[in-house]
Amino acid sequence: MSHPFCDPVTNPVEGQACIAYNQKNNSWNRAQIVKVEPGQTKSRIHYVDFGSYASLPNTMDNIRKKEKDLSDPPFYATKVTLAKGIPFHGTTWEADVNMGYAAWALNKIFYMDVVENNDVMSGCFKKHHQSPF
Numbered sequence: 001m002s003h004p005f006c007d008p009v010t011n012p013v014e015g016q017a018c019i020a021y022n023q024k025n026n027s028w029n030r031a032q033i034v035k036v037e038p039g040q041t042k043s044r045i046h047y048v049d050f051g052s053y054a055s056l057p058n059t060m061d062n063i064r065k066k067e068k069d070l071s072d073p074p075f076y077a078t079k080v081t082l083a084k085g086i087p088f089h090g091t092t093w094e095a096d097v098n099m100g101y102a103a104w105a106l107n108k109i110f111y112m113d114v115v116e117n118n119d120v121m122s123g124c125f126k127k128h129h130q131s132p133f
Contacts, residue, residue: 006064007065012040012043015032019031031045040058
């Protein structure tokens with residue numbers, strides 16, 4: 001089941017933009033090759049609009065070159081870190097809150113809406129999943 005309009009990736013390179021077949025949603029999605037396995041038989045793929053990862057065989061049925069117009073819009077899933085979070089009341093966090101937050105959030109993927117209020121960017125968490133790493 002290959003994408004009919006794009007050429008296959010013949011020599012995958014880490015960081016290369018591509019489209020990759022996503023078995024979870026049964027469609028072709030924008031992606032980036034994040035790791036090429038030894039022997040170049042498989043690649044680790046990051047679906048840039050969903051944030052998920054997969055290991056796929058380097059075949060034309062799984063990974064294809066991306067046409068330029070597909071790379072024009074920005075990626076919809078962006079890896080970020082949280083910094084300078086302040087408590088709603090006060091200026092510092094208690095040590096047990098820091099440890100609890102780290103246990104809850106460290107190395108996890110979060111889905112959030114970005115909200116701007118009085119020139120301050122805030123994130124509103126919607127849900128989280130285990131990290132793909």
